[in-house]
Amino acid sequence: MGVSTCALVLAGAATGLYVYVMNQIQGETAEESFQLTVEPGESLTQVLTKLEEKGLVGNAQWRYMYMRVKQPDYTYQAGEYYVEQGMNLEQVLSKLQNGEALKTDAVEVTIPEGWNVKQIANRLAENGLGDEGRYLDLFDDPDFYGEMRKKFTFLPPFDDKTKFPFEGYLFPETYHFAVDSTEEAVIERILTHTEAVIEDLATEYPDVVKKTDEVFTLASIVERETVLPEERAKVAGVFANRLEEEWKLESCATVQYILGKQRDRILYEDLDVEDSYNTYLHAGLPPGPIANPGRASLEAVLNPDEHNYFFFVTKKDGSNGHHFSETYEEHLQNDANSRGTW
Template sequence: MDERKTDRRVGSERKASRFAPEEKGVDERRMLPQDPEGMGNVEAINRELEEEGLKPEDGKNAGDSRDTGDQGESRDRDETGGNEEKESGYTPAWKLVLITVLSIFLLIALLLGGGYFYINYNLSPPAARGTSPIAVTIPKGASSGEISQILYSKGLIRNAALFRYYIRYKGVGGDLKAGEYRFTPGMTVDELLDKMVKGEVYRETFSVTIPEGLTVPQIADLLSSEGVVNKERFLKEVNEGSFSYPFLKEIPPENLKQRKYRLEGYLFPETYTFNKGATEHEIIDRMLGQFQKVFTEEWKQELAKKGLNIDQGVILASIVEREAVLDEERPLIAGVFYNRLEERWKLQSCATVQFILGKQKDRITYKDLEIEDPYNTYLHVGLPPGPIGNPGKKSLEATVYPAKHDYFFFVTKNDGSQGHFFSKTFEEHKKNHAKSEGSW
């Protein structure tokens, strides 16, 4: 073997060992020697590389590689240091979650608030344009949408679509009744729906006053003359109509047989307003309902203390109604009849004879007093079998709360005052009668 070659190989091994990773001062990443004092002579290193058959890349030398390595290290350091800086400036994850959740809730709150305002506003009544009722006709079979459009066109609601959904929400779509209505400007949506659900359609009305003390036939004549009822149908309904009022059950069956009109005494006198076209049954039912409203449970109990039921109280009140003219005398006259009933005297009421005659006479004759009839209190003791008219509230109240006194007689003064003379004895009564006749 050639010594030079051997030396060169050995030298090569020796030189190569300078670049080994294990040797101190070698850059393990770049495999370049490092000069502990300044990286050494770059040109010398390049020459050694050439001798070994290794050329540095064009335009680059070992120094450049070192510089590149240094730049890489610097970049690594920059990246590492930069990340640390960025990490130290990051918002913690829990804060991001909190901000997101709060943002969502805020958005929901805004949407709900806006929705509530929108719904509340559009379901509120529009500004009223006047106070006159607005005529609205709801056709038969109209849908919720059609009804909404009709009300919207009349200026009664703000939003037809929302009103239609509100009808669905309330679940009353199938309960809205057709007909002609009168709605007042400013009515709420609930008031509009309530009126249509109840079917409170507009009807032309009329008013009629039933005076106190009229008999059933007289009431029939009055209503017939007003064009309200048919007289024959009215009288038939009085006797045959079905009415479920508890006070009617207290009428003794034996007394009913003697009464010409079953409901005499219970058609309460009042000023009534009826719908045009009201039936005879509806009108009678309204009067009976008013009687029940006026005749309280307290009155019933007070009569029971006196040994009378409602029917007997009504009979007595009907006599008081026909005998009295002045309201202040009603309790006095009721007291006279109570005294007579207690002593088992005949009531001797001219009003009962007038009822028998069926007409008002200015003067009752002795012959009239002798008419045989269960209602003739000049012939029969106690109360007649039924009322002789339909008493008003004041006569009913006077019968429930009569004046307490010792009078057994009374006679009209005939002085224009419409009052009466009251007396305790028959002798006093004769004197008062003479005063009434003006013969003393």
């Protein structure tokens, strides 16, 4: 092997080592939410080790040495911290540095997948976090939406056709809020988490950034149409096929959203209600999401099953599953057998 060849091999090895070390130092995002305890007097190495155990940093010791050189003035405060799913290492370290610890009287609130803004406003108010009416006003306020959109660029441009511009972007999760949080602060905190989830999804699915409004709108429909996790991508595939062929989506979930309440059975007269959200009357996606979808529904839309199904109908056997069909005739037979409507 010549001298020049050896030099190239050594250079390649050095580059590979550098990339490996930097990946270990830079860290990852939190795969799940967790509470982090930083004890008084605890060393930075100990704190970083805890984050390593949670998968946020590859090598605590290397990160420590890196910070001593690059961030010599970094300080942190003891306390109980809540790390949300999707937060990256830098966000967590910033939280520790700013002392954004949980207060002893922190309020825990869970927003379930598939809830709409009205349900969320009610849940937040029930837990003593502000006024339900104030939340609904803010959810429908174009000026406040504009303020939030300057901070959170994933929010689509304001559209006066949407019933609530924030609908769909209040990510379902268990949150911890200070008991004295304002309604504005609560909403901003939720949007911060939504942003972290989008950034994490974007590493595998760039379309979540390029087509945020479309992805979240369709994901909200998938969320409301399905109960079984294993059916989400299949249902998403049905809607993808319909959009591809420029068919109407004909989703009962959009009609339920118009009616403002959940019904066990949709009537034929309900399908004729004139509303821009009625996908039985209007082709394409509705003006905006109809609920706040969870990560699984977002991933289903970003990676739908590929098949030839264009219809599905509830089995009506208590399984919460669906019959899927390729043709309208097959769908009518499934519908008759299920004694329900899609």
